[in-house]
Amino acid sequence: MSTLQDFVTTLTIPSDQVQSLDIPLMPEGEAYDMGHAEDGAPLIDPRIFDSREFARNPYPYYRILRDHYPVYHDQLHNCYYVTRYEDITACYFDDEGFNTIPKGSSSGVLGNTQLELSGIEHRRRRNLYGQHLVGRALDNRIPAIRRLAGEMIDAWDEPGEKNYVIDSPGVRTIELGRAFANEFPIRVVCEVLGFPAQARGDFYYWYNSMMSGLGGSKTHRKGLEARQHLEDYVSGLVEARRREPTYLYDEAGDPVGKDIISKLCETRIDGDFLSTEEITSNIALVVGGGGETTRGAILNMWSLLLSHPEQFDAVANADSLWDAAFHETLRHSTPIGGQPRHNTYEVTLHGVTIPAGSLINMVDFSANHDERVFAEPEQFNLFRADLYTGKLLRSGYSKDGRCSHMAFGVGPHLCPGAWISHQEAVEGSRVLLARLGKPRLNRERMPMHPHTGELPPIGLTSRRDLWLDVDRP
Ligand code: HEM
Structure with a gap:
């Protein structure tokens, strides 16, 4: 499990103390048989959640949970799973009854972020920069998004060895993760926040270190150091921006508004300016929340489209379909599996009583595949009639x-x-497609299934590599 989920806890808690269960890799869509109850209901052995099989092929197990244990008490990992769309929606709306992670869970790496807040305190913090990422403010960012995508693609032709863009006669082979998706979202966030272009390299390093530092492992110290460096750097920027704000520009070079750091520098709460610590934590969260997730969304979308060539062609012929492709990708293979919540009071749901203060995993993966809401949920179909793809x-x-x-x-x-x-994802993909021409999967470099010739399922973690071939004049 990756990204935001890792900020706080993982949905499937890996534990090397747990005696492993020898679970074979099952055909996609089929669950390993863990036995049956007297009434015929399939049983779930919670050791499945730590298995490779589950990471690769979680959906048949979520189906068992939805159908037979919509609130499942996992006594091995000491948590509960809520898996139906309707129940998860109700819990997310009840911010008081099901609160977000306990304070301090981001283990110092991100600082005191809004993820750990609820109620009014949360709303206030969220609005501080949330307003700069929507509506007109967002429209103003689109030229920068397009330009950054174009710059990344231009860099493929710069001199120097690149093991992710390989030219041979008539064909160019590209690994889209390293060539584009891994760094593109970070570049966008870096620019929108208002980091100078020269700081991009450091910023990418801090981001990676902070992300791996969230694992709570040996990398934690590196994560803390990276956050300290980021904070030192941001302090300097904040001082400079308090004196002289900086702006974002449109394609014609005209200013379209201040960058987010400049905006945050002039923001007051109850008459006081935000502290540097508050600004840094906001930045750390925006960076942490926006990098890995969007990377995964872009690679998953391209991977799903290229393995459904008729849908790829439809998008290539009707630009407006990118929006539906993006939303269907997030439904089918979202980069974030779910969110943890803690119940403030004892609750009983589907006959299961959950003591106050329990860890409850809201499994977004499962909500998105709930056949009570989405027909044939395992099928990727950007034309599906049951998915809302509007604003x-x-x-x-x-x-x-x-x-x-x-x-x-x-x-x-x-x-x-x-x-x-x-x-x-959408604007970046438009720019990519215009430059790539007619891309196709490179089947030699991708781990295709030897019998079916298909790509392996995306499973719990987003696609990491995606090798493409394009024609080269
Ligand atoms: C496809 C990409 C993304 C996905 C799938 C995603 C998913 C999510 C989810 C599921 C949450 C809800 C957390 C909860 O309910 O507790 C969340 C929160 C958040 N995301 Fe994203 N995210 C993405 C991109 C981004 C980007 C680009 C940014 C920043 C520019 C961002 C910043 C945040 C922040 C700051 C929060 C915390 C919100 C709060 O607690 O009020 N995310 N994200």
């Missing part, structure tokens, strides 16, 4: 037989970066 709403959408997916959550903590990540 994302904090309230979610459930009308006329269509529902929004759960990849950005819903309610008070709905991802404030949802709109910008949408633009990054």
Whole structure:
């Protein structure tokens, strides 16, 4: 499990103390048989959650949970799983009854962030920069998103050895992760926040170190150091921006508004300016929340489209379909599996009583594959009639037989970066497609299934590498 989920806890808690269960890799869509109860219901052995099989092929197990244990008490990992779309939606809206992670869980690496807040305190913090990532402010960022995508593609032709862009007669072979998706979202966030272009290299290093530092392992110290460096750097920027704000520019070079750091520098709460610590934590969270997630969304989307060539051709012929492709990707293979919550009071749900203060995993992966909402949920189909693909709403959408997916959550903590990540993925892909021509999967370099010739399932973690071939004049 990756990204935001790692900020706080993992959905499947890996534990080397747990005696392993020897689970074979099952055909996609089929669950390993863990036995049956007297009434015939399939049983779940919680050791499955630590297995390779589950990481590769989680959906058949989520189906068992949804159908037979919509609230599952995992006594091995000491937590609960809520897996139906409707239940998860209700819990996300009840910010008081199901609060977000306990304070301090981001283990110092990100600082005191809004993820750990609830209620008014949360709303106030969230609005500080959330307003700069939506509406007109967001429209103003689109030229920069397009330019940054173009610059990354131009860099493929710069002199120097690159093991992710390989030219041979008539064909160029590209690994889209290293060539584009890994760094593109960080570059966008870096620019939108207002980091100078020269700081990009450091910024990418701090980001990577902070992300691996969240694992709570040997890398934790590196993560803390990176955060300290980021904070030192941001302090200097904040001082400079308090004296002289900096701006973002449109394609014609005209200023379209201040960058986010300049905006935060002039923001007051109860008459006081935000402290550097507050600004840094906001930045750390925006960076942490927006990098790995959007990277995964871009690679998953391209991977799904290229393995469904008729849908790829449809998008290539009708530019407006990118929006549906993005949302269907997030429904089918979201980069974030779910969110942890803690219940403030004892609750009973589907006959299971959950003591106050328990860890409850809201499994967004499962909500997005709930056949009560999405027909044939395992099929990637950007034309599906039951998915809402319009403008994302904090309230979610459930009308006329269509529902929004759960990849950005819903309610008070709905991802404030949802709109910008949408633009990054869609605008970035438009620029990519215009430059790539007719890309196709490079089947020699991808780990294709030897019998079916298909790509392996995306599973719990997003695609990391995606090798493409394009024609070269
Ligand atoms: C495809 C890309 C993305 C996905 C799938 C995603 C997913 C999510 C989800 C599920 C949450 C909800 C957390 C909860 O309910 O507790 C969240 C929160 C958050 N996301 Fe994103 N995110 C993405 C991109 C971004 C981007 C680009 C940014 C920043 C520019 C960002 C910043 C944040 C922040 C700051 C929060 C915390 C919100 C709060 O607690 O109020 N995310 N994200």
